[in-house]
Amino acid sequence: MQAKLADLAKICGARLEGDADCEISAVNTLSKAKHGEISFLSNRHYAHQLNNTNASAVILAEEDLKNSPTNALVTATPYLAYAKIANHLYPRVKYSGNIDGNVIKGADCKIDETSFISANVVIGNNVSVGSGTYIGPACVIGDDVEIGENSTLHANVILQQDVVIGNNVTLHPGVVIGADGFGMAQENEQWVNIPQIGSVRVGNNVDVGANSTIDRGAIEDTVIADGVKIDNQVQIGHNVIIGEHTAIAGCTGIAGSTVIGKRCMIAGAVAISGHIQIVDDVIITGMSGVANSIKSPGIYSSGLPVTENKIWRRNIIRFKKLDEILKKLTT
Amino acid sequence: MQAKLADLAKICGARLEGDADCEISAVNTLSKAKHGEISFLSNRHYAHQLNNTNASAVILAEEDLKNSPTNALVTATPYLAYAKIANHLYPRVKYSGNIDGNVIKGADCKIDETSFISANVVIGNNVSVGSGTYIGPACVIGDDVEIGENSTLHANVILQQDVVIGNNVTLHPGVVIGADGFGMAQENEQWVNIPQIGSVRVGNNVDVGANSTIDRGAIEDTVIADGVKIDNQVQIGHNVIIGEHTAIAGCTGIAGSTVIGKRCMIAGAVAISGHIQIVDDVIITGMSGVANSIKSPGIYSSGLPVTENKIWRRNIIRFKKLDEILKKLTT
Amino acid sequence: MQAKLADLAKICGARLEGDADCEISAVNTLSKAKHGEISFLSNRHYAHQLNNTNASAVILAEEDLKNSPTNALVTATPYLAYAKIANHLYPRVKYSGNIDGNVIKGADCKIDETSFISANVVIGNNVSVGSGTYIGPACVIGDDVEIGENSTLHANVILQQDVVIGNNVTLHPGVVIGADGFGMAQENEQWVNIPQIGSVRVGNNVDVGANSTIDRGAIEDTVIADGVKIDNQVQIGHNVIIGEHTAIAGCTGIAGSTVIGKRCMIAGAVAISGHIQIVDDVIITGMSGVANSIKSPGIYSSGLPVTENKIWRRNIIRFKKLDEILKKLTT
Numbered sequence: 001m002q003a004k005l006a007d008l009a010k011i012c013g014a015r016l017e018g019d020a021d022c023e024i025s026a027v028n029t030l031s032k033a034k035h036g037e038i039s040f041l042s043n044r045h046y047a048h049q050l051n052n053t054n055a056s057a058v059i060l061a062e063e064d065l066k067n068s069p070t071n072a073l074v075t076a077t078p079y080l081a082y083a084k085i086a087n088h089l090y091p092r093v094k095y096s097g098n099i100d101g102n103v104i105k106g107a108d109c110k111i112d113e114t115s116f117i118s119a120n121v122v123i124g125n126n127v128s129v130g131s132g133t134y135i136g137p138a139c140v141i142g143d144d145v146e147i148g149e150n151s152t153l154h155a156n157v158i159l160q161q162d163v164v165i166g167n168n169v170t171l172h173p174g175v176v177i178g179a180d181g182f183g184m185a186q187e188n189e190q191w192v193n194i195p196q197i198g199s200v201r202v203g204n205n206v207d208v209g210a211n212s213t214i215d216r217g218a219i220e221d222t223v224i225a226d227g228v229k230i231d232n233q234v235q236i237g238h239n240v241i242i243g244e245h246t247a248i249a250g251c252t253g254i255a256g257s258t259v260i261g262k263r264c265m266i267a268g269a270v271a272i273s274g275h276i277q278i279v280d281d282v283i284i285t286g287m288s289g290v291a292n293s294i295k296s297p298g299i300y301s302s303g304l305p306v307t308e309n310k311i312w313r314r315n316i317i318r319f320k321k322l323d324e325i326l327k328k329l330t331t
Numbered sequence: 332m333q334a335k336l337a338d339l340a341k342i343c344g345a346r347l348e349g350d351a352d353c354e355i356s357a358v359n360t361l362s363k364a365k366h367g368e369i370s371f372l373s374n375r376h377y378a379h380q381l382n383n384t385n386a387s388a389v390i391l392a393e394e395d396l397k398n399s400p401t402n403a404l405v406t407a408t409p410y411l412a413y414a415k416i417a418n419h420l421y422p423r424v425k426y427s428g429n430i431d432g433n434v435i436k437g438a439d440c441k442i443d444e445t446s447f448i449s450a451n452v453v454i455g456n457n458v459s460v461g462s463g464t465y466i467g468p469a470c471v472i473g474d475d476v477e478i479g480e481n482s483t484l485h486a487n488v489i490l491q492q493d494v495v496i497g498n499n500v501t502l503h504p505g506v507v508i509g510a511d512g513f514g515m516a517q518e519n520e521q522w523v524n525i526p527q528i529g530s531v532r533v534g535n536n537v538d539v540g541a542n543s544t545i546d547r548g549a550i551e552d553t554v555i556a557d558g559v560k561i562d563n564q565v566q567i568g569h570n571v572i573i574g575e576h577t578a579i580a581g582c583t584g585i586a587g588s589t590v591i592g593k594r595c596m597i598a599g600a601v602a603i604s605g606h607i608q609i610v611d612d613v614i615i616t617g618m619s620g621v622a623n624s625i626k627s628p629g630i631y632s633s634g635l636p637v638t639e640n641k642i643w644r645r646n647i648i649r650f651k652k653l654d655e656i657l658k659k660l661t662t
Numbered sequence: 663m664q665a666k667l668a669d670l671a672k673i674c675g676a677r678l679e680g681d682a683d684c685e686i687s688a689v690n691t692l693s694k695a696k697h698g699e700i701s702f703l704s705n706r707h708y709a710h711q712l713n714n715t716n717a718s719a720v721i722l723a724e725e726d727l728k729n730s731p732t733n734a735l736v737t738a739t740p741y742l743a744y745a746k747i748a749n750h751l752y753p754r755v756k757y758s759g760n761i762d763g764n765v766i767k768g769a770d771c772k773i774d775e776t777s778f779i780s781a782n783v784v785i786g787n788n789v790s791v792g793s794g795t796y797i798g799p800a801c802v803i804g805d806d807v808e809i810g811e812n813s814t815l816h817a818n819v820i821l822q823q824d825v826v827i828g829n830n831v832t833l834h835p836g837v838v839i840g841a842d843g844f845g846m847a848q849e850n851e852q853w854v855n856i857p858q859i860g861s862v863r864v865g866n867n868v869d870v871g872a873n874s875t876i877d878r879g880a881i882e883d884t885v886i887a888d889g890v891k892i893d894n895q896v897q898i899g900h901n902v903i904i905g906e907h908t909a910i911a912g913c914t915g916i917a918g919s920t921v922i923g924k925r926c927m928i929a930g931a932v933a934i935s936g937h938i939q940i941v942d943d944v945i946i947t948g949m950s951g952v953a954n955s956i957k958s959p960g961i962y963s964s965g966l967p968v969t970e971n972k973i974w975r976r977n978i979i980r981f982k983k984l985d986e987i988l989k990k991l992t993t
Contacts, residue, residue, distance in 0.1 A: 027859065029881050083847035083854045090857040102766060104433060104450040104468075119766040119784045120800075122450045122468040122486075137766075137784040137802045138451075138818075140468045140486035140504075154841065155784075155802035155820045156469075158486045158504040158541075170855075172841040173802075173820040174873070179485065179503040179541035182562040182580060185414035189594050190576050191560050192414040193501075193538065195421040197358065207855065210820075210841035210875040211505070211895075213541040213563045219360050229853050231844040232875045233542075233897045233915070235564045235581045235599075245852050249844060250897045251915035251933065253564070253582035253600050255617070263851050268897075269915050269933035269951075271582065271600035271618040271634070286917070287933040287951040289600075289618040289634040299640035303933070303951040307651050309961035314654035320969050322653075322984075323976035329660055329991055435764060435781040435799075453781045453799040453817075469782075471799045471817040471835075487800075489817045489835040489872075510816065510834040510872035513893040513911060516745035520925050521907050522891050523745040524832075524869065526752040528689065542836070544872040544894045550691050564873075566895045566912045566930075584895070584913035584931050586948070602913065602931035602949040602965070606707075620931075620949040620965040630971035638982050645985035653984075660991055 001025070001089045005057050008038065009073050011088050012081035014059065018071030022056050027086050030055065042079035059085065092152070095134050106143065118155075130167065142178065148204065160216060166204035166226070174211040177202065181215040181222075181238025181256060194218060196238060203227070209234065209250065218256075225262070237274060249286075269303075332356070332420045336388050339369065340404050342419050343412035345390065349402030353387050358417050361386065373410035390416065423483070426465050437474065449486075461498065473509065479535065491547060497535035497557070505542040508533065512546040512553075512569025512587060525549060527569060534558070540565065540581065549587075556593070568605060580617075600634075663687070663751045667719050670700065671735050673750050674743035676721065680733030684718050689748050692717065704741035721747065754814070757796055768805065780817075792829065804840065810866070822878060828866035828888070836873040839864065843877040843884075843900025843918060856880060858900060865889070871896065871912065880918075887924070899936060911948075931965075 003011075006020035026037045030046055033039040033055035040059035041050055050058065050067050057071040059078045075081045095116035099105075103117050106125035111117065115133040123141045130149035135141070139153050142160045147153070148167035157171045160178030171177070183194040198217020202224045208214070209232035214222060217239045224230075224242050231250040236242070240254050243262035248254075252266055255274030260266075264278060267286035272278070276293040284290060287303030294300060307315070318325065334342075337351035357368045361377055364370040364386035371390035372381055381389065381398050388402040390409045406412045426447035430436075434448050437456035442448065446460045449468040458472050461480035466472070470488045478484070479498035488502045491509030502508070514525040529548020533555045539545065540563035545553060548570045555561075555573050562581040567573070571585050574593035579585075583597055586605030591597075595609060598617035603609070607624040615621060618634030625631060638646070649656065665673075668682035688699045692708055695701040695717035702721035703712055712720065712729050719733040721740045737743045757778035761767075765779050768787035773779065777791045780799040789803050792811035797803070801815050804823035809815070813831040821827065822840030833839070845856040860879020864886045870876065871894035876884060879901045886892075889907040896910050899918035904910070908926040916922070917936030926940060929948035934940070938955040946952060949965030956962060969977070980987065 027881060032882065077847075077849075080847040080849050080854060083856045086857045086859070087855070090859055100766075104431075120451055120469070120782055138469055138487075138782070138800055142486075154822070155804075156487060156800075156818060156838075160485070160504070170842075173822070173838045174505060174542065174836060174875075176487075176504045176541040176563075179563065180501075182540060182560070184560060184578070185408070185411040187408075187411050190536075190558050191578060192411060193418070193560075194414045195417045197417070197421055205852075209844060210838040210877070211542050211564075211836065211873050213505075215541070215563065219358060220363065227852050229844070229846060229855075231897075232838075232841065232877065233564065233873075233895065235562075237581065247846070247853060249917070250899065251582070251913070255580070255599055268917055273617055283640075284637065285640065286935055286953065288637045291617065291634070291636040294637070300637040301640045301643040302635040302637040303953070304635065304647060304650060304964040304966065305953040306946065306950045306956070306962040306964040309945075309947065309963045311651070311654070312963040315650060315652075316966060318653045318657050319650070319966060319977060319981070320973070321977075322980045323973070325657055325661070326980050326987055330987070435762075451782055451800070469800055469818075473817075487818060491816070491835070505836060505873065507818075507835045507872040507894075510894065511832075513871060513891070515891060515909070516739070516742040518739075518742050521867075521889050522909060523742060524749070524891075525745045526748045528748070528752055542873050542895075544836075546872075546894065550689060551694065564895065566893075568912065582913070586911070586930055604948055614971075615968065616971065619968045622948065622965070622967040625968070631968040632971045632974040633966040633968040635966065635978060635981060642982070642985070646981060646983075649984045649988050650981070656988055656992070 001091060003088060005038075005071055005073070008057075008085050008088065012059070012073065012075060012084040014073035014075035014081050016071075017065060017068075017074060018057070022071050024057060024085075024089070027082070027089060028055065030058070038073075038085060040078050040082040042082065093134075094132075112149075124161065136173070154210075162199035163216070164199065164201045166202055166206065168205045169202055170207045172208060172210040172212075172232070175208045176213045177208070178216045179213060181218050183218045183238060183256075198222065198239065200224070203244075206230070212236075214240075215256075231268070243280060332422060334419060336369075336402055336404070339388075339416050339419065343390070343404065343406060343415040345404035345406035345412050347402075348396060348399075348405055349388065353402050355388060355416075355420070358413070358420060359386065361389070369404075369416060371409050371413040373413065424465075425463075443480075455492070467504070485541075493530035494547070495530065495532045497533055497537065499536045500533060501538045503539060503541040503543075503563070506539045507544045508539070509547045510544060512549050514549045514569060514587075529553065529570065531555070534575075537561070543567075545571075546587075562599070574611060663753060665750060667700075667733055667735070670719075670747050670750065674721070674735065674737065674746040676735035676737035676743050678733075679727060679730075679736055680719065684733050686719060686747075686751070689744070689751060690717065692720070700735075700747060702740050702744040704744065755796075756794075774811075786823070798835070816872075824861035825878070826861065826863045828864055828868065830867045831864055832869045834870060834872040834874075834894070837870045838875045839870070840878045841875060843880050845880045845900060845918070860884065860901065862886070865906075868892070874898075876902075877918075893930070905942060 002025040005022040009016040028037040030049035030053040038057045039055040097114040110128040112131040114131040118137040124143035132150040136155040151169040163178040180196040184191040200222045203226035212234040214236040215238040225244040227245040229247040235253040237256035239257040246264040249268035252270040261280035272290040281297035283299045285301040333356040336353040340347040359368040361380035361384040370386040428445040441459040443462040445462045446464040455474035463481040467486040473492035478496045482500040494509040511527040515522040531553045534557035543565040545567040546569040556575040558576040560578040566584040568587035570588040577595040580599035583601040592611035603621040612628035614630045616632040664687040667684040671678040690699040692711035692715040701717040759776040772790040774793040776793045777795040786805035794812040798817040809827045810829035825840040842858040846853040862884045865888035874896040876898040877900040887906040891909040893912040897915040901919040905924035911930035914932040923942035934952040943959035945961040947963040
């Protein structure tokens, strides 16, 4: 895809300084960009590279314009402008409507003729797939699943029975949606499994990262609202509800029946207990543990950053007796 | 599946109060249940919903009977009774014996004729599959694998060579059993891999959650005993032994050669070091780190719950100098 | 595979004490070894088993020779010697060059005739596979992927477009390499995805464990250097660079754009923040959190080991007020 700089300026709402007819065909970093490529400056860390960039254009903030050696797109939000331009230059691949010869398909399916079903996909009974949706190789789609329009299932995605996926959803390879929740009752010190008869409803514009898992509900559904972004290897337990536009980074786990608000940002490797509520607009920093409900917006943390091992060893000995030591000191 | 309330009372050993002939065809929550559905009250949090439920019957404890607006099944263990009734109303789907046309099968296999092998399954040589077992789409079963009776392998399960799976086992999508353990020796600051020649033995009535992994042993086998329940994205290293009826929640990792006792309950996001022993009847709370053997039954913990970020930042500065500060204060 | 003890001594550079013609066909533990098997003593924990072993030969250090009841291979590094002997006795299975009938292959591929492509593999356009490489069942290989020589992709490995894999690489089942990095810009409290146009380059002699994920770069590539060993369920974010011969244990997550040096040893369940640098020869112990760059080699830690729950509960109450308490005590 190629575009004139003037058109790119329009796409991202930036002010153009320089050659409106400059042809751009790729994005690149400030240090690696070549003729015909556009770069951006949004992180102060890279400001020193602006001077020497060989990019044909740079997206930047007003304050950096004076240091630009080339054409510029000036905007208050260079990173967002970059996102829009990159989406224009690297559009989602469009597949012509097709069902690959090796697809195995059950009865009573409604597969839109503009969708594309790749090789070795297995589709159950009564499945619907909307227009423009791409289903990658080796996906397995259970009975009664509904998939909306313009969604992308990369290779090896598993959707168990009854799962509902919205429009413009991206599921990365190895995602499993709708496996049984971890629900059991105890009898004589053994476990009796509880049938998980709810399902999972995934809204529009949701992304789920590689090998992440979202369990089906015990009775009611697990719900991922519109615009939620989930990174790789995230585990979401049964009956969790995640509010609109919340983002969850890699390796985070959320236990069953927890409700998370809108526009939250949950960093990586966070563990969130079950049966709690987290309100809208909460930020949780990396490796935190959340055992109780969070009732006010704000930033929350609990991870312990590393120290040298020999200092840490002395500190953990103290921590194990913290209450005892402080009791003595304060009485 | 439909049943009379009197029959459901028998199935769960509860006392029936009300209409023995009441027909029940589904379970539901107290707040959502409709005519013909049964609900349950086992969590005090939902006690206020009992009064207004539209369920045709409710499973509850003696003390709640006075508030029931409808037929009741009275029992000391409502959640267990619910589990039994739900299992009756939602039985495991039975597949008629079949091997799908697209299955690729090696030599010398013994596939019971009442088992069901789904589309796109790849089976190696000398594999045995017991009666009533279901193997879902796109599973890959290595050479010399044995799978027992009435087990369920959901889609995309991978069993590497020599793995043994018992009866009534459920493996959720994306489970990998029998990949090589992480065993290496060092030579000149490089790593020499050690062949992992043990296997994995999984007992009866075991469940393994979506995308969980259980590595094969270095020399002897990794062992998962009868009745063990494992949630999603759990990692179990080579030569780990897990005792009967232990339950392990999501995102927990257990390093190599560790031995875990019977009836333990290990919460989510726990990390357990290698080469340690944990006795029977140990409970480990969420996000704990276990670096040393646990020699007595009981509840163990170490996770730090979140605080507001600004308080946390002050506390971690203190923690990094904890020993130093306390040394000054106590001398 | 069978070998004379004298040959095994040569393979591992050990001194032979005893019968040079002794035939060895298997390895085993000291306690389980039988006639015709070789064992090893490298962990003091098992020293008491040496006396009574039924192994036909034992690999051990000079100091243990006096207690050996059988033939011995004497070396300063018994575990490394064991690794070399086990690799000799259990060689990587060689497949005769073949492409299975069920493979689906795109245009313009260069698949070496000595490589082996298993059943149900889906290969895109313009893919190259080097000599002696094995691709297991149900792998999906995207367009323009290059895979080197003598590499092994176990079942269900997904390589997205443009990924480059070196020689002698082992990718365990369920590995996903080249899924999109987690890159987004914010607009009106919603997320705009940023196309991830970099790729992933994996060097030679790299192992990646089951269900681990390595994301493609945002603009430049994610890089895994030669000799890196990665365990199961490890998540590596976009644009991460991992130096030669670094080992990373299970369940560890590394956020985007972080650079890790050579010969580091990162234990399990570690969380490493994005955009930081870790120098060569750093050891990070289990469950540590690394939020800032590490600038000197050494051992670093931060995990908190478990205590009894009732003690822990008192300690965390203190921790939440640690700064406040210490401020009072020190003023």
